[in-house]
Amino acid sequence: MSKRPTINDVARLSGVSKKTVSRVINDSPNVTQDTRMKVQAIIEQLDYAPDPQARGLAFRRSFLIGLVYDNPNALYISDIQAGILRACRGTGYELIMHPASFSDQRLVEDVQQFIQRARLDGIILLSPISQLGKLARNLKRQHCPYVRISPKKIDSWRNVVVSNDRSGASLMTDYLIGLGHREISFVLGPASNLSSQEKFAGFCEAMQQHRIPVRKRLLVQGANTFASGELAGSQVLGRAVPPTAIFASNDMMALGVLKTAQMMGVDVPRALSVAGYDDSAHASLVWPDLTTVNQSVEYMGDLAAQKLMSQLATREGAVPAATSRVQPQLVIRHSTVAI
Template sequence: MRVTIKDVSRIAGVSIKTVSRVLNKEKYVSDETRRKVEEAVAALNFSPSLAARTLAGSRSFQIALIYDNHSPYYIHAVQEGVWNRCREEGVRMLAQPVDVDSPTLALEIGGLIDETHVDGVILSSPVTDAPAALAELERRGIRFVRISPGTNHALTSSVFMDDVQAADDMTTHLINQGHKRIGFVIGHPNHMASDQRHFGYRRALDRAGIAYEPELVRPGTFDFESGMAAAEALLKLAQKPSAIFASNDDMAAGVLSYAHRVGLDVPQDLSVAGFDDTPLAQLVWPPLTTVRQPVLELAYAATDQLFCPDPAIVHQRLQHEVMVRGSTAPLRKS
């Protein structure tokens, strides 16, 4: 049978309520009593029922992580970061995949909250920018923190990196290497970050006095195939780019793959840059020059904000970093 607080209280020789106090680290418990209770808990290997605590109390000791992101690396890192912080807090994490385009998104999220009574929610991009989701959470007055939202939302906390600056930095890096015709592959249209990276690319060109040429910019969907297709289009131009900057690593891998296929040497004939610094960046040849996005740290920080709301810091920015590896090189004089 299940071990309950009642059993613990009997062993410790105190009331049920006192055991509850110890469990919840409340004040007004003598050291002596606390010790006895803790011993009894350890002896019986007691873990309190979350269901009962949830029902009786005002907390559920659970938070939900809601995501719809098709990059396994990204999700994996987010889950790990959130989980790391939850574990410290003794709180369970419910990982909840959703379809951000589903017409029933709000209903699903509402149902999740009603069923589980979660104490808070972490939203991962692109769910961070689904109006239906945000409205539903606000309607219910649930605390939530967003990881890398694309839009600002005055009322709620978020944790993010500066995508514009990061794309600007990478573009500037390529410019500094002498590249002037730099191709760009845009990300998936439903991620706000796609716009921002695109804008950063443009801003860097502008500052360097290089004209923005639409033919050098191709749409993509954050996946390998779209990267390959974009590379094909770019490299068939009359005036080929000497470098291609893709908005994420998967697409950069696609660019790399197409370059190999048509016999181009990377980085001698073509420099390739990615974005995200997923493990993939170091699994391809040559290893990708890319922007490190501190996903794990973002997720951890977001969860921390959920647990320890600091009214002063509502929007927290974490630093990115340009990782220079083998896929980019100075432009050869020709």
């Protein structure tokens, strides 16, 4: 690669000191409009861009943010990532990915190392990693700025981006009831998960609002996996009085239910409506395509990155932003019909 222009080249050509060029680059005040324009002209002419490494070194900032995730679902991560990248565009920040293992004993240490080695300015924690209180406490102690997406508890009401899962589940339940369903089976996600709890709460709220009892025999415990959805399906559909609708707390499980139903010869949606939650890319690739809830994961990533960057900007007297709650939306497809 031919060698790039440096700040010295710009300084020489525009007849000012490199410090003044630096001022122009950083939009510092106290530069004459005249000087500023002259320098900017040279910058454009040379197609000069400051070296992020040198900048980082001098600023004592790296302009790097890390994303720590376990891999429950590639699509989820890829959406989050797309959102973060969108937010980073043009800000000078870059994203560095760090896959980690939720169950690894050395996770805290591992993340610590990651931050130190790469000299990250801040990090974003994705669910389920974001649910580890130990990790969050460690980061706080190190004064490392971080934002959590869908954590387990919203203890501090700060530095957190969540989807309003309660509202989403309630929306879906309302819709199913509106279609005439009364015997609605609900497949729960893992209890350790705030999302799962909230979704269940939303389901119950909507049922109660319509004065429909939430029957224990229609509740099944799942684990947010495809296989657990299959299992849940076979449990519920084997009953003497099967439900007319099954609402699973995520798409993976809904797809598992759908598979079981199809294997058992149950006609979806005519004999059974199936609904999911996430609007993952899978949902529209099956037949019948899945009615689900879209939680605009990409937007959550975007939001998280913005939150983090605004914290980094006001580094010192940093006032962590309040929790952002993203509003989910119903996506109606063909796996649910009126009875």
